[in-house]
Amino acid sequence: MGVGIEVRDLNAWFGKAQVLQDIQMNVEPNHVTAVIGPSGCGKSTFVRCLNRMHETIAGARVQGKVQVGDIDVYGSGTAAVDVRRRIGMVFQKPNPFPTMSIYDNVAAGLKLNGYRNRKGLDVIVERSLRMAALWGEVKDVVKKKSGASLSGGQQQRLCIARALAVEPEVLLMDEPASALDPISTGKIEELIFQLKEQYTVVIVTHNMQQAARVADYTGFFLMGKLIEFDKTQKIFTTPSDKRTEDYITGRFG
Amino acid sequence: MFSAKGVLGLRRRFTNHLFTAAAAMASLLVLAPLFAIFGYLLYKGLGSVNWAFLTHTPKPIGETGGGMANAIVGSGLILAIASAIGIPLGIGAGIYLSEYGKSRYAQVVRFTADVLNGVPSIVMGIAVYALVVIPQGHFSAFSGGVALGIMMIPTIARTTEEMLAMVPNVIREAALGLGIPQWRTTLSITLRTATSGVITGVMLAFARIAGETAPLLFTAFGNQYWSLKPNQPTAALPLQIYVYAISPFDEWHRQAWAGALVLIAIIVGAVSIVRVIAARHRVSHSA
Numbered sequence: 001m002g003v004g005i006e007v008r009d010l011n012a013w014f015g016k017a018q019v020l021q022d023i024q025m026n027v028e029p030n031h032v033t034a035v036i037g038p039s040g041c042g043k044s045t046f047v048r049c050l051n052r053m054h055e056t057i058a059g060a061r062v063q064g065k066v067q068v069g070d071i072d073v074y075g076s077g078t079a080a081v082d083v084r085r086r087i088g089m090v091f092q093k094p095n096p097f098p099t100m101s102i103y104d105n106v107a108a109g110l111k112l113n114g115y116r117n118r119k120g121l122d123v124i125v126e127r128s129l130r131m132a133a134l135w136g137e138v139k140d141v142v143k144k145k146s147g148a149s150l151s152g153g154q155q156q157r158l159c160i161a162r163a164l165a166v167e168p169e170v171l172l173m174d175e176p177a178s179a180l181d182p183i184s185t186g187k188i189e190e191l192i193f194q195l196k197e198q199y200t201v202v203i204v205t206h207n208m209q210q211a212a213r214v215a216d217y218t219g220f221f222l223m224g225k226l227i228e229f230d231k232t233q234k235i236f237t238t239p240s241d242k243r244t245e246d247y248i249t250g251r252f253g
Numbered sequence: 254m255f256s257a258k259g260v261l262g263l264r265r266r267f268t269n270h271l272f273t274a275a276a277a278m279a280s281l282l283v284l285a286p287l288f289a290i291f292g293y294l295l296y297k298g299l300g301s302v303n304w305a306f307l308t309h310t311p312k313p314i315g316e317t318g319g320g321m322a323n324a325i326v327g328s329g330l331i332l333a334i335a336s337a338i339g340i341p342l343g344i345g346a347g348i349y350l351s352e353y354g355k356s357r358y359a360q361v362v363r364f365t366a367d368v369l370n371g372v373p374s375i376v377m378g379i380a381v382y383a384l385v386v387i388p389q390g391h392f393s394a395f396s397g398g399v400a401l402g403i404m405m406i407p408t409i410a411r412t413t414e415e416m417l418a419m420v421p422n423v424i425r426e427a428a429l430g431l432g433i434p435q436w437r438t439t440l441s442i443t444l445r446t447a448t449s450g451v452i453t454g455v456m457l458a459f460a461r462i463a464g465e466t467a468p469l470l471f472t473a474f475g476n477q478y479w480s481l482k483p484n485q486p487t488a489a490l491p492l493q494i495y496v497y498a499i500s501p502f503d504e505w506h507r508q509a510w511a512g513a514l515v516l517i518a519i520i521v522g523a524v525s526i527v528r529v530i531a532a533r534h535r536v537s538h539s540a
Contacts, residue, residue, distance in 0.1 A: 056429055058355060085432030095423040099446050109431035112441050159427070166431055 002030040002200030003069030003169045005050065010064035012045050012054055019045045021224045023064070027217070032192060032201045034215030034232065036208060038247065041221040043204045044092075047172045050202065051087035052080040069169055085113065088163035088199075092175040094155035096147030096162070102129075102138050105147040105158055109166040124165050132161035133191055153184025160191065164199075171195060173203040177210065189214050208248055212236050220244045291517070298514030301507040307515070311477050311493075317504055321512050323479050324488040327394065328519070330481065331473055331489055332463055334398025339405025339462075340455055344444075346406065347413020347451075352439050354414075363411075370407035377404055378468035386472060394480075394487035397473030401465060405458040412454025416447040452531050456524045463520045466491035490516045 005027035012020035019042045027033045035043040048054040049062050052073060066073035073083050096105050104111070106125045115121065125142070129135040134157040138150070147158050156176060163171060173192070177185040192214045195201055205211050211218050212232060219229040220241075228235060228244045239245045305320050312319030346366070350359055381400040386392055420443050428438040444451065469475070474486040475496065490512050497509035 051430065053426065053430060056426070081432045081434050083432075084430055089430035091423055091426060091430070093423055095421070095427040097424060097427065097442060097446065099448065108428070108442075109433065112428070112431075112433045112437050162427075162431065 001169070002196070002198065004029040005170065005200065005202070006065075006067040007050075008065040008067075010046075010049060010066065011062070012042070012049055013061045014057070015059040019224050020049065023226050025219060025226060025229055027200060027202060029200050030196055030198075031216040032196050032203060032214050033217045033219065034211035035202065035204045035219050035221060036206070036211050036247075037221035039206065042224040043221045044174050046221065047089075047174055047202055047204050050170070050172055051089055052083050053089065055080070085109075085166055086168050087170045087172060088166065088168035090156070090159050090163055090171065090173045090176045093179050094152055094159055096150070096155050096158050098146060098148040100147055101143050102145055102147050102150070102158060103142040106161050106165050109162060113166070125161075128161040128165040129158075131164050131195070132157045133187060134158060134161055151184075153180050153187060156180060156184065156188060157191070160188075164195075168199065170200045170202065173201065175204050175206060178206065185210075208236075220247060222247070294510065294514045294517060298507075298510035298512075301511035302514060306508070306511055310479060314502070319508075321488075321490065321493050321508065321515070323476065324490045324493040324512065325515060325519075327473070327476065327480065327488040328463070328490040328516070330394050330483065330487060331397045331401065331469070332459070334395060334483065335401035335405060335462060336459065338399060338402030339458065340409060342402075343406045343409025343455070343458065344413050344451065346410035347417065347454075348439060348444065350410065350414040351417035352443065363414075366407040366410050369403070370411070373467075374404065374465050375467040375470075378471050381468065382471040389484070391484070392472060392474035392486040393484045394473055395483045397469045397487065397489065398483075400468035400472045401462040404462050404465065404468065405455075408458040408461065409451075409454050412457065413447075413451050416450030416454065417443055419450070420446045449531060452527060456527060460520050460524060463523075464491055464516060466495050490519075 005025070007023055007025040007027075010020055010023040011018065023046060035046060037043045045054055050066055050068065050073065052062075054060050054062055062074065064074070068083075068087060071083060071086060072078055097108060100108065103125055106128050107121050110121060110124065126135060126139075129138065129142070134154060137154060138145070138158075147155065150158060156179075160171075160176075177188045180188065189210065192201055192203065196216075203211075203214065215232045217230065218232040218235040220227045220235065220239075220243075222243055228239060228241045230240075235244060236248055239248065305318055306322075307320060307325065308322050309318070309320035310323045311321070346362065350363060353359070354362070377400050381396055381403070385396040385399055389396070424446055425438055425443055428442040429435070433442070469489050469492050473489050473492065475492040476486045476488040480487050494509045494512040494516070497505040497512065500506070
């Protein structure tokens with residue numbers, strides 16, 4: 001089951017440049033929340049702060065409070081690896097492990113964290129690939145073919161399966177369809193719709209139609225600030241901030 | 254109009270063929286010395302490579318027959334010691350430089366590795382003589398292995414660093430995003446992705462030191478008899494070849510050629526075996 005996310009006074013920097021300013025947001029469990037905004041507005045940094053990926057970049061810094069379910073993400077006793085195990089992430093460019101088979105790609109998160117039950121792995125790999133709507137296409141070659149041999153759209157679904165295999169409570173997606181063709185994009189969007197039954201999904205997108213199609217809630221970021229956050233329908237029909245309206249009507253960005 | 258286009262097309266095709274031919278010639282020129290050396294070694298050495306050569310120790314001066322069995326085994330022992338020292342240290346240093354090496358200290362390590370790579374092998378032999386042989390009080394296979402092992406480190410470290418740097422950052426992020434700890438990510442994901450390149454570096458270093466003679470002169474020293482103890486003076490193929498080649502005896506000259514052939518065969522064999530094993534562990538990349 002998905003859990004909610006509570007963000008309070010979140011600030012983030014790259015070196016001296018501040019990229020996020022005083023972000024407050026409540027993400028509903030088992031809903032899809034979209035984060036939109038022009039390039040460089042901080043939307044990717046925002047989701048990377050939710051699972052402590054931001055700090056993996058040299059010179060990056062975070063301040064503030066993020067509560068995901070019962071995890072205090074930046075609490076003094078919380079380890080980054082534990083946070084990331086419970087908050088899965090799918091990246092912009094499909095990034096399967098190139099030297100591993102499809103099976104090993106999906107199993108990697110469990111295997112490399114010490115999970116040794118072989119039969120259990122078989123079950124989890126199949127279930128994850130089914131959930132990512134990829135099982136039917138690859139079931140005969142899961143152990144023979146490398147993850148890198150799949151098409152771009154299949155690779156991205158493989159990456160989703162890989163993230164789901166560790167059974168996270170939240171799934172973060174950083175422009176997961178921006179490198180894909182329209183048909184693959186459609187498949188990923190359908191998938192996101194189904195995933196929210198079991199997970200809380202936060203998706204970054206620069207495609208406003210996509211946000212309108214998949215998201216229950218939408219947040220609009222501009223120059224490191226969360227300008228407006230509301231039900232998707234409200235944001236796209238009657239936004240309360242002039243800047244949101246200008247952006248969604250295509251006046252800038 | 255039409256004819257001008259035709260002329261252009263002709264010129265383009267001519268240039269294309271010219272450069273293809275030039276590239277083919279260049280690759281032939283690169284291969285030619287290798288085949289020349291192989292051919293000459295086979296011609297000179299093959300006649301003297303027989304069962305006795307591979308299984309017997311050298312005969313005293315004046316007697317015919319005998320072989321280099323002790324030198325073949327001794328080389329194996331010294332190379333095993335060198336690899337046990339050089340491969341883990343080299344790969345470890347390469348990992349440090351690529352994954353953690355943003356500091357000033359790393360710059361110093363990188364520079365030192367490059368300098369070490371340029372140290373003449375005879376100097377390496379003298380240094381290890383002073384550092385290992387004198388304190389121990391005797392020549393040994395171990396000291397020879399130390400000298401060759403140190404020579405492997407810079408090549409392996411720099412190729413490992415470069416191969417790891419070629420692994421896209423998104424691969425590391427994917428692993429970290431799954432909650433895999435940094436050290437596990439480096440070993441099981443980044444290093445694994447770069448495996449074939451790292452192996453190439455290791456094999457280059459191995460092939461280079463396998464034929465080294467100078468660092469062994471004052472370390473392994475050589476031995477006319479069997480010695481399997483790492484703390485004893487030990488025979489090595491390059492040393493034996495050197496001693497036989499500068500001797501005044503025709504019989505020893507023939508054995509030197511045979512030794513050179515066996516040495517090359519061992520290097521090529523070792524490199525090929527590692528390549529085959531590495532290739533077998535790879536999954537299919539074709540769509």
